[in-house]
Structures are given as structure tokens and as C-alpha cells.
Amino acid sequence: MKYDFTTVANRRNIGAAKWALMLEKNPNAEKDVVPFSVADMEFYNAPELMNGLAEYVKQPIYGYTDATDAYYNAVVDYMKKYHSWEIEKEWICPTNGVVGALNDLVRVLTKPNDGIVIMRPVYYPFSSAITRNNRRLINVPLINNNEKYEIDFEAFDQATKPEEVKMFILCSPHNPIGRVWTKEELQKLGDICIKNDIIIISDEIHFDFIMDKHEHTVMSTLSEEIANRTIVCTAPSKTFNLGGVKVSNIIISNPEYREKYMEVTNFLNTFAYKTCEIVYTECREWFEALMDVLHENKKLVEDFIAEHLPMIKVYPLEGTYLMWLDCRALGLSNEELENLMLKNDLYLDEGYLFGEEGSGFERWNIACPKQELLAGLERFKTAIETL
Ligand SMILES: Cc1ncc(COP(=O)(O)O)c(C=O)c1O
Missing domain, CATH: 3.40.640.10 (Type I PLP-dependent aspartate aminotransferase-like (Major domain))
Structure with missing residues (x-):
């Protein structure tokens, strides 16, 4: 593929908001863990943009x-x-x-x-x-x-x-x-x-x-x-x-x-x-290549949860890269659900943040390299199996 959607970037301690939030919640978050919360992507920017800006920066004023x-x-x-x-x-x-x-x-x-x-x-x-x-x-x-x-x-x-x-x-x-x-x-x-x-x-x-x-x-x-x-x-x-x-x-x-x-x-x-x-x-070509990756990631989440965690309902993702998971069948309070995620090194957006109608749900940002998403899904499975 012409573009890199697989390299995992380490955005710790460079001001990346999503990562800072993770470390605030857990300063000891495992080294290879990627957060799945705030809506930005763990993918490198389009090379066309990097090159174009590098040229622009050379302007003297x-x-x-x-x-x-x-x-x-x-x-x-x-x-x-x-x-x-x-x-x-x-x-x-x-x-x-x-x-x-x-x-x-x-x-x-x-x-x-x-x-x-x-x-x-x-x-x-x-x-x-x-x-x-x-x-x-x-x-x-x-x-x-x-x-x-x-x-x-x-x-x-x-x-x-x-x-x-x-x-x-x-x-x-x-x-x-x-x-x-x-x-x-x-x-x-x-x-x-x-x-x-x-x-x-x-x-x-x-x-x-x-x-x-x-x-x-x-x-x-x-x-x-x-x-x-x-x-x-x-x-x-x-x-x-x-x-x-x-x-x-x-x-x-x-x-x-x-x-x-x-x-x-x-x-x-x-x-x-x-x-x-x-x-x-x-940069539209980059974006279209990105969409192929996001479609694959969406399917990965759907298939993994259908196979291993049938009690979790995945809402159909028609748009955005934010998946909405109904975890109410676990019978946990908002606090218990949040703590379960944190204990298993999972940094998602808690559903209740979006209004009380979101209680018992998790929002999962799937815009990251596939191996990170899969590692997160495995932790999600472990978390639920411990109940
Ligand atoms: C619906 C919606 N509006 C606005 C924003 C943020 O926009 P901005 O960064 O331009 O303030 C987000 C970011 O997640 C969003 O999901």
C-alpha cells in the first residue's frame, strides 16, 4: 500500500490529548497500550500534507x-x-x-x-x-x-x-x-x-x-x-x-x-x-485508502464481538469512526463499567458522558492500526470474562 496505516505511533508526553487523558487516569498504563477515546486517529498524516507544509514553513515571513x-x-x-x-x-x-x-x-x-x-x-x-x-x-x-x-x-x-x-x-x-x-x-x-x-x-x-x-x-x-x-x-x-x-x-x-x-x-x-x-x-487519495482500513476495522470489531462476546450489542456504524457498544447486559453501574475498563487498560469514552441515555454504553474509536485494535479487543474480552 502507498500509505502507512500500520505503524503504531507513540504519542506519550508530546501533548496528545487522548494520551494525556489515558495517563491521567492511569500513569502506569502498559507501554504498548493505545487509547480509544478522543476522536482523532492513530495514523500518520498524509505524506502530501507533510511535504506541502514543509515547503510552506520555508516561507521567510x-x-x-x-x-x-x-x-x-x-x-x-x-x-x-x-x-x-x-x-x-x-x-x-x-x-x-x-x-x-x-x-x-x-x-x-x-x-x-x-x-x-x-x-x-x-x-x-x-x-x-x-x-x-x-x-x-x-x-x-x-x-x-x-x-x-x-x-x-x-x-x-x-x-x-x-x-x-x-x-x-x-x-x-x-x-x-x-x-x-x-x-x-x-x-x-x-x-x-x-x-x-x-x-x-x-x-x-x-x-x-x-x-x-x-x-x-x-x-x-x-x-x-x-x-x-x-x-x-x-x-x-x-x-x-x-x-x-x-x-x-x-x-x-x-x-x-x-x-x-x-x-x-x-x-x-x-x-x-x-x-x-x-x-x-x-490528500483525497490518502483519505480513500484510510476508508478501506476503517471498513476493515469496523468488521474486525463486529466479528470479534459476535464470536466472543455475544452479550455486547454493536450498533451499526453507518458513519464516523466511533463505534457504539451496548454493554447493559453486563448489569454494571456506570462506575463499575468504567472501572472494569480501566483495570484492563482500556481507555474508551464512557457512554454516560453523552447524556444519561448513554448509560451502560461505551464509545470505541476504531481509527488505529489493526494490531492495536485487536489487542484492545482481547483486553475487552478478558475484562468481561473476569466478571
Ligand atoms: C460532532 C463533533 N463536533 C465537533 C467536534 C470537535 O470539533 P473541533 O475540534 O473543530 O472543535 C467533534 C470532535 O470529536 C465532534 O465529534
């Missing part, structure tokens, strides 16, 4: 930098080519991270005490973006029918009806439960938001990680009317493993929302602009 035409064209072309989404250069708001953007959007587009809807279990910074900014969190839990998760449209309609409810934060594809919402599901949500006059923040940061036959639809492509009330949060950071670069593009076609947002947003640094431009124009 790192002065204040604006987005160039080459930058905007890279984003516009990527959205068109890979997401069938025609955007204007003016709609692109380069921003140093989606989580910061969510907080800023909440502050500029709603008022204190306004209601904001989310569907738990969901990426936990959605909740803090609402509560830390003194808005009212309204949860419309997803329906877990034990096969897959579905949206409770009736409850969503009721929740978004009151005048003081102003916004909905959608996760699409949905972290942590791995659904890729269908066009029909998104259309239904969009129609309700139009009817009840709700602004939609659609966090589509995982939009490139689409498994098997599933298809991702960008919320704003559904209709002009939906686009006009939707802000789409995109980023090259998950796709190309750039969490530490802090680079995202918030796409806002509505000029009123855009103007408000642009007054508060933090733009990019000179290296982040260049990074986005390089990955969107030169």
Missing part, C-alpha cells in the same frame, strides 16, 4: 494572513465534488474549531433563556454550549429500538413549538451512535424547523466518514428555505486527522446570520489556512 483565493477555491471545489453542494466563496467563515463556533453561534443567534434543542445521546459539547451560555437545554432523546436509533419526530415537533425555543443543534452524522441520517429524515426535521421557525446548526464535521452503502446529505442542500435557516459546520480536521491544527469552515448562506457570526469569530492562523488548502486539493 509568517505575518498576519487572510484566506486566499486558492483557499476558498479548495473549499468550494471540495464541497461540490464530494458533497454535491454548491457554495459561494462569501458563505465560508474559516474558524479555529467547531466547538468554539457552536458557542459563538449560540451567543449571537439566541438570547439568554431561549430554548435550544438537541437529541441525546450526543457529542457532549453541544450541551455545554447551551448551558454555559445560559440558554435552556431541551432534550428530545433519540429512540433506541435496539436495532438502531431513530428520531422522535412527534416529540421534536412538540419541543420546537413554543415561541421561546429558537434553535436546534443537529449532529450529522451523529456522534456517538453512528447514524447517517437519511435524506427523508433530514427533510422531516427541516420541515418541522420551518414550521416552528427554528434556526438549525448542523454539525457535519464527520461528513466524509460514510460507511458501506450509506449516503450523507448536507442539510443545506435540501431546499433554499432550509438553507436559509441553516448553518453548516464543516472541517477538514476529522477527515485528515488535524485536530491539533484547529481548522474548520462554518458555512452560512444567510447574510444576516453570517454578519453576526463574523463579528465574533476567531479566524485561522497562517499554517491552518495552508493545511486546509493542501488536504482539500491533494
Whole structure:
């Protein structure tokens, strides 16, 4: 293979957040153990990116930098080519991270005490973006029918009806439960938001990680009317493993929302602009090779658990590289489950972090070399066998 997806990187003590978290929980974590929590990947970056940045670093001056035409064209072309989404250069708001953007959007587009809807279990910074900014969190839990998760449209309609409810934060594809919402599901949500006059923040940061036959639809492509009330949060950071670069593009076609947002947003640094431009124009081949590895890893987890741990239910991974495992059949409390994992050198994201609906679940990041994933699965089996 042209790219290296097998070398295991040692990211201890270099500031890697996922590794620091592991060592904080257990300073004596075994030497060869890789954590499976925070959503970045244990794969080396695309060589095209490393080479491109190495060239860029040779520039003699790192002065204040604006987005160039080459930058905007890279984003516009990527959205068109890979997401069938025609955007204007003016709609692109380069921003140093989606989580910061969510907080800023909440502050500029709603008022204190306004209601904001989310569907738990969901990426936990959605909740803090609402509560830390003194808005009212309204949860419309997803329906877990034990096969897959579905949206409770009736409850969503009721929740978004009151005048003081102003916004909905959608996760699409949905972290942590791995659904890729269908066009029909998104259309239904969009129609309700139009009817009840709700602004939609659609966090589509995982939009490139689409498994098997599933298809991702960008919320704003559904209709002009939906686009006009939707802000789409995109980023090259998950796709190309750039969490530490802090680079995202918030796409806002509505000029009123855009103007408000642009007054508060933090733009990019000179290296982040260049990074986005390089990955969107030169690194897609790397990404496609990566997807083959992720499909294999997904199957490895499914097959291993089906064979050795049939009491654990693996939810179908339609999108993202984060698998959602139902461990409720073990009959453990959240604390007991977490301790069992830690005792066996397993560093996962505990389901309850994503809301109480996630109690008894584990989120497992499978973006790592296969041998590490297999070693983790063996520890998982040992852990459960000790019960
Ligand atoms: C749904 C979702 N949104 C946002 C982020 C983080 O975005 P950023 O690093 O750009 O703040 C993550 C990271 O895991 C995520 O899963």
C-alpha cells in the first residue's frame, strides 16, 4: 500500500490529548497500550500534507494572513465534488474549531433563556454550549429500538413549538451512535424547523466518514428555505486527522446570520489556512485508502464481538469512526463499567458522558492500526470474562 496505516505511533508526553487523558487516569498504563477515546486517529498524516507544509514553513515571513483565493477555491471545489453542494466563496467563515463556533453561534443567534434543542445521546459539547451560555437545554432523546436509533419526530415537533425555543443543534452524522441520517429524515426535521421557525446548526464535521452503502446529505442542500435557516459546520480536521491544527469552515448562506457570526469569530492562523488548502486539493487519495482500513476495522470489531462476546450489542456504524457498544447486559453501574475498563487498560469514552441515555454504553474509536485494535479487543474480552 502507498500509505502507512500500520505503524503504531507513540504519542506519550508530546501533548496528545487522548494520551494525556489515558495517563491521567492511569500513569502506569502498559507501554504498548493505545487509547480509544478522543476522536482523532492513530495514523500518520498524509505524506502530501507533510511535504506541502514543509515547503510552506520555508516561507521567510509568517505575518498576519487572510484566506486566499486558492483557499476558498479548495473549499468550494471540495464541497461540490464530494458533497454535491454548491457554495459561494462569501458563505465560508474559516474558524479555529467547531466547538468554539457552536458557542459563538449560540451567543449571537439566541438570547439568554431561549430554548435550544438537541437529541441525546450526543457529542457532549453541544450541551455545554447551551448551558454555559445560559440558554435552556431541551432534550428530545433519540429512540433506541435496539436495532438502531431513530428520531422522535412527534416529540421534536412538540419541543420546537413554543415561541421561546429558537434553535436546534443537529449532529450529522451523529456522534456517538453512528447514524447517517437519511435524506427523508433530514427533510422531516427541516420541515418541522420551518414550521416552528427554528434556526438549525448542523454539525457535519464527520461528513466524509460514510460507511458501506450509506449516503450523507448536507442539510443545506435540501431546499433554499432550509438553507436559509441553516448553518453548516464543516472541517477538514476529522477527515485528515488535524485536530491539533484547529481548522474548520462554518458555512452560512444567510447574510444576516453570517454578519453576526463574523463579528465574533476567531479566524485561522497562517499554517491552518495552508493545511486546509493542501488536504482539500491533494490528500483525497490518502483519505480513500484510510476508508478501506476503517471498513476493515469496523468488521474486525463486529466479528470479534459476535464470536466472543455475544452479550455486547454493536450498533451499526453507518458513519464516523466511533463505534457504539451496548454493554447493559453486563448489569454494571456506570462506575463499575468504567472501572472494569480501566483495570484492563482500556481507555474508551464512557457512554454516560453523552447524556444519561448513554448509560451502560461505551464509545470505541476504531481509527488505529489493526494490531492495536485487536489487542484492545482481547483486553475487552478478558475484562468481561473476569466478571
Ligand atoms: C460532532 C463533533 N463536533 C465537533 C467536534 C470537535 O470539533 P473541533 O475540534 O473543530 O472543535 C467533534 C470532535 O470529536 C465532534 O465529534
